[in-house]
Amino acid sequence: KAGVTQTPRYLIKTRGQQVTLSCSPISGHRSVSWYQQTPGQGLQFLFEYFSETQRNKGNFPGRFSGRQFSNSRSEMNVSTLELGDSALYLCASSLVRSEQFFGPGTRLTVL
Amino acid sequence: GIQVEQSPPDLILQEGANSTLRCNFSDSVNNLQWFHQNPWGQLINLFYIPSGTKQNGRLSATTVATERYSLLYISSSQTTDSGVYFCACGSQAGTALIFGKGTTLSVSS
Numbered sequence: 001k002a003g004v005t006q007t008p009r010y011l012i013k014t015r016g017q018q019v020t021l022s023c024s025p026i027s028g029h030r031s032v033s034w035y036q037q038t039p040g041q042g043l044q045f046l047f048e049y050f051s052e053t054q055r056n057k058g059n060f061p062g063r064f065s066g067r068q069f070s071n072s073r074s075e076m077n078v079s080t081l082e083l084g085d086s087a088l089y090l091c092a093s094s095l096v097r098s099e100q101f102f103g104p105g106t107r108l109t110v111l
Numbered sequence: 112g113i114q115v116e117q118s119p120p121d122l123i124l125q126e127g128a129n130s131t132l133r134c135n136f137s138d139s140v141n142n143l144q145w146f147h148q149n150p151w152g153q154l155i156n157l158f159y160i161p162s163g164t165k166q167n168g169r170l171s172a173t174t175v176a177t178e179r180y181s182l183l184y185i186s187s188s189q190t191t192d193s194g195v196y197f198c199a200c201g202s203q204a205g206t207a208l209i210f211g212k213g214t215t216l217s218v219s220s
Contacts (some may be wrong), residue, residue, distance in 0.1 A: 003204065023124065031205070031206065033207065033208070035112075035151070035208075035210075042210060042212050042213070043197065043199075043210035044210075045207035045208060045209070048206050048207060055206065056206055056207050058207065075215060088152050090152075090154065092208075094206075097141065097142070098142070098159075099141055099142070099156065099159035099202075100208060102146075102153060102154040102156075103153070104152070104153045105151075105152045107152065110120060110132060
């Protein structure tokens with residue numbers, strides 16, 4: 001079974017721009033969660049989608065948003081990028097309330 | 112919310128040595144996972160262990176839910192075991208994983 005895939009793997013943007021990251025979960029998994037990893041804050045939960053609905057949200061500003069499609073693929077969007085948004089963004093998929101499996105991540109650099 | 116603390120923050124070992132990594136959590140959990148982060152950043156699943164004991168080769172883990180801690184044992188360390196190990200917990204109420212700050216393991220030959 002194929003694992004979680006994320007695209008793109010690397011991204012360089014400038015302040016003020018917006019960015020969209022994509023995540024394809026493991027086949028059959030309907031829950032997709034997003035996490036941000038930075039050296040200062042560590043790994044932090046952004047949000048979770050299940051059956052196209054946001055089920056849970058972390059403590060991030062409204063510039064961070066996401067959505068999930070009917071095939072369970074998910075996208076997250078960050079608008080008006082700031083230097084502090086530079087991070088590794090990780091996506092995880094799971095069955096309902098069970099073990100989460102992570103993708104390889106998207107490394108975003110904001111200049 | 113749940114607080115997750117890992118110790119030690121850093122561990123330096125010679126190849127062949129054994130080690131124990133600890134994870135303390137502040138509330139009841141319905142999910143506890145151990146991960147190894149590879150040099151490229153991907154989190155590799157080691158154990159899904161909200162309670163009980165599991166073993167996989169040289170690695171084993173034990174979670175004592177009533178006392179709110181989990182232990183990851185690595186026996187006969189190899190240089191390829193080097194990296195950051197994370198413990199992450201999910202609360203009874205939600206689905207988000209709360210991560211500890213990790214233990215950085217360095218194994219030298």
